[in-house]
Amino acid sequence: MPKASNLQKGHIINIDNHPYQVKQIDVHTPSARGANTLYKVRYASLISGQKLDQTYKGNDNLEEMTVDKRRVSFLYRDQNLYTFMDSENYEQYTLSEEALEGQIQWLVDGLEGITALLRDGHPLCIELPQTIDLEIVDTAPAIKGATATNRNKPAELSNGVSVLVPEYMTAGEIIRVNTETGQYMSRVKS
Known part of the structure; x- marks a missing residue:
């Protein structure tokens, strides 16, 4: 039984005998002395997809569902x-x-x-896996000397998603993307 303070995104929790997956956790630390830290958790039902918001104190016990x-x-x-x-x-x-x-x-x-x-x-x-490797199919031409600056440009990937990549990247390169945030992580050496 995890405590609310140990809850992580992706955990499956049993609420009224229905499986709910943790989608988002917001931590609120009140400034008043003796006040408890509150954990506002957004769940999604794994059966209906319906959203559910719950608020817990850090030491509240939750029932994890075995899957x-x-x-x-x-x-x-x-x-x-x-x-x-x-x-x-x-x-x-x-x-x-x-x-x-x-x-x-x-x-x-x-x-x-x-x-x-x-x-x-x-x-x-x-x-999903934490990262996925995809090819850049369309982006603006590389800018000479762009490795010295930390600027980004949009690039369309082989799956149709657009992400921001460093200016020196060109079409045809394979990049690693974080599937949770949808952000560019690194170039994949070929």
């Missing part, structure tokens, strides 16, 4: 359904667009390193 974690890879999309395949037993799991909120733009064919969270053999959601 099975399976390594899967992304196979294909069929309208608003996304199919994944278990890397060990080749079983296929399908999730709706609503269950994958905020993750769809990172799903490229054959993406591996994905973890599916299952309860009683049914998929609830997925966890």
Whole structure:
């Protein structure tokens, strides 16, 4: 049973026998003496996708829901359904667009390193790898001498997402992007 002060993004919590995933945590530390630190947590229901906001004191106990974690890879999309395949037993799991909120733009064919969270053999959601390598397909030309400055320019990636990259980057380069923040991390050596 984790305490509210130990809660992390992605944890699955049991609220009224329904699985909710932690999406955001805001910490409020009051300035008054003896006041408790408050943790405002935004959850998303893994069944309906509905949002839920709760506020806790740091020592409040929460009930973590036990889920099975399976390594899967992304196979294909069929309208608003996304199919994944278990890397060990080749079983296929399908999730709706609503269950994958905020993750769809990172799903490229054959993406591996994905973890599916299952309860009683049914998929609830997925966890993407922390980073993904993608190719820059369109960006402004590189500026000579741009390595000396710390300025960025927009670049469109092979999955259609636009991110800010350093000015010296060119189309055709492979970069590493953080799937949680959607920000450029580094260039991938080829």
